[in-house]
Amino acid sequence: MSAPASEVPPSVAGLDPLFDAQRVAFRRHANPPARERKAHLDSICRLLLDNSEAIAAAISADFGHRSAHETRVLEMFPSLEGAKHARAHVAKWMRPERKSVSLWFQPARARVVKQPLGVVGIIVPWNYPLYLAVGPLVSALAAGNRVMIKMSELTPRFGELFAERVGRSFARDHVAVINGGVEVAQAFGRKPFDHLLFTGSTAVGHHVMRAAAENLTPVTLELGGKSPAIVAPDYPVERAARGILFGKCLNAGQTCIAPDYVLLHEAQVPAFIEAARNEVLQLYPGGAASVDYSSIINSRHYDRLQGYLEDAALKGAQVVALAGGTSESGRKLAPTLITGVNDTMRIMRDEIFGPLLPIVTYSSLDQALDYVADHPRPLALYYFDHNRARIRRVLDESIAGGVTINDTIFHIAQDDLPFGGVGASGMGHYHGEHGFNTFSKRKGVFLQSRLNATWMLKPPFGRRIERLLRFMLR
Numbered sequence: 331m332s333a334p335a336s337e338v339p340p341s342v343a344g345l346d347p348l349f350d351a352q353r354v355a356f357r358r359h360a361n362p363p364a365r366e367r368k369a370h371l372d373s374i375c376r377l378l379l380d381n382s383e384a385i386a387a388a389i390s391a392d393f394g395h396r397s398a399h400e401t402r403v404l405e406m407f408p409s410l411e412g413a414k415h416a417r418a419h420v421a422k423w424m425r426p427e428r429k430s431v432s433l434w435f436q437p438a439r440a441r442v443v444k445q446p447l448g449v450v451g452i453i454v455p456w457n458y459p460l461y462l463a464v465g466p467l468v469s470a471l472a473a474g475n476r477v478m479i480k481m482s483e484l485t486p487r488f489g490e491l492f493a494e495r496v497g498r499s500f501a502r503d504h505v506a507v508i509n510g511g512v513e514v515a516q517a518f519g520r521k522p523f524d525h526l527l528f529t530g531s532t533a534v535g536h537h538v539m540r541a542a543a544e545n546l547t548p549v550t551l552e553l554g555g556k557s558p559a560i561v562a563p564d565y566p567v568e569r570a571a572r573g574i575l576f577g578k579c580l581n582a583g584q585t586c587i588a589p590d591y592v593l594l595h596e597a598q599v600p601a602f603i604e605a606a607r608n609e610v611l612q613l614y615p616g617g618a619a620s621v622d623y624s625s626i627i628n629s630r631h632y633d634r635l636q637g638y639l640e641d642a643a644l645k646g647a648q649v650v651a652l653a654g655g656t657s658e659s660g661r662k663l664a665p666t667l668i669t670g671v672n673d674t675m676r677i678m679r680d681e682i683f684g685p686l687l688p689i690v691t692y693s694s695l696d697q698a699l700d701y702v703a704d705h706p707r708p709l710a711l712y713y714f715d716h717n718r719a720r721i722r723r724v725l726d727e728s729i730a731g732g733v734t735i736n737d738t739i740f741h742i743a744q745d746d747l748p749f750g751g752v753g754a755s756g757m758g759h760y761h762g763e764h765g766f767n768t769f770s771k772r773k774g775v776f777l778q779s780r781l782n783a784t785w786m787l788k789p790p791f792g793r794r795i796e797r798l799l800r801f802m803l804r
């Protein structure tokens with residue numbers, strides 16, 4: 331086994347030899363059988379189970395505070411589920427698929443074979459540093475690839491721990507975890523990977539795609555954006571508040587698929603504010619000071635969020651704190667509603683990525699759908715309604731990366747569903763078989779049969795092809 335990952339300094343110069351070593355290793359063993367891939371996935375499961383406490387402690391230290399329960403529910407559990415799901419299905423995913431052959435080419439056969447791409451890169455953000463590293467890693471290993479992972483500079487403690495533990499389970503020419511600053515991330519993005527999966531902001535996504543284009547490296551971009559939650563006019567607001575505040579308060583709103591803002595019928599606003607306050611007290615009886623409630627990752631982001639509140643208030647919005655316990659020193663920011671918002675306010679232009687929930691009002695469902703359609707395509711959309719026809723209408727008339735109806739967040743936890751954005755919120759998918767396919771070459775193969783009639787299509791062309799073309803071009 332190679333040296334532990336943590337012994338290798340996080341340097342730009344270190345990337346080239348690592349990349350070359352992975353390339354060579356891939357050429358030597360370009361298509362690991364299902365048995366080996368399952369063993370790799372088992373190693374991931376063991377790594378998660380054996381290091382659960384250390385992982386939660388490191389992430390909490392990086393955040394300032396994050397409950398170990400939250401890390402175990404939101405990161406450990408879906409990572410483990412994803413690895414187990416892939417282990418259970420990888421042999422089936424690897425099987426060649428039979429495809430149909432048109433009458434003209436029979437009795438030949440056609441099939442799709444799935445092949446590992448080679449060396450793939452994964453760039454990880456800070457908000458769920460375990461899940462957003464392990465999720466893509468599981469897909470890439472199930473597909474039989476070599477993997478380089480760049481962790482975020484904002485989670486250095488977890489990044490170090492993860493590099494060290496991965497280094498104990500995998501040779502560096504198989505899976506390598508790289509830490510370091512933005513200059514390392516930029517150099518990483520310039521490597522001629524066979525596929526690059528980036529999770530992060532839409533702004534940085536532009537740079538990543540531009541760098542990848544130099545190598546024609548295909549990209550999966552898992553980006554962010556403003557995900558709306560729409561509540562139907564006659565839907566019980568208490569139930570809506572329960573789903574929306576749960577999704578908004580997880581990790582103190584620092585969740586890519588958190589509901590960014592809520593679209594409510596004008597008449598629902600007072601009842602929703604009341605229900606939201608009750609819901610927050612139910613979830614976090616001590617408000618922001620509760621042990622289950624996360625800190626904001628750093629003071630730059632804390633100040634950014636406070637800036638949104640000041641800007642909105644200055645432009646005429648009302649700010650309604652739903653609980654106490656905000657503390658600048660602990661970077662704890664209480665869940666807060668903002669009413670009377672408009673699109674001149676920064677809070678309605680930027681992705682919020684924090685526990686602030688603006689309320690936008692509508693007078694008809696048409697107006698709500700128009701509002702969503704007039705803005706960049708979101709990563710997630712939440713709709714609360716019991717009316718089937720209206721649900722179908724919202725699904726048909728809105729475009730979003732993924733949807734949960736009558737709750738929030740949970741579509742991400744379904745391993746059989748593709749996960750990924752659309753438009754400004756990203757491109758491509760992973761999770762389950764969708765991730766396996768993302769990191770595989772699906773190669774079309776045509777198997778000619780000994781006896782076949784394709785000679786009829788070949789030159790020299792004459793009366794025979796003329797007669798045939800009368801049928802072929804009907």
Ligand code: NAD
Nearest residue numbers: 454455456481482515516519530531534537552553554586
């Ligand atoms: P970010 O874009 O600032 O950074 C993400 C990663 O990119 C970091 O590891 C960083 O080191 C690296 N990076 C920075 N500049 C780079 C460059 N030029 N080339 C290559 N890599 C570079 O994002 P963040 O602040 O870490 O994360 C928050 C954002 O991520 C939010 O917008 C959120 O919505 C999004 N996000 C999306 C998903 C998803 O699944 N779609 C999940 C989590 C977070």
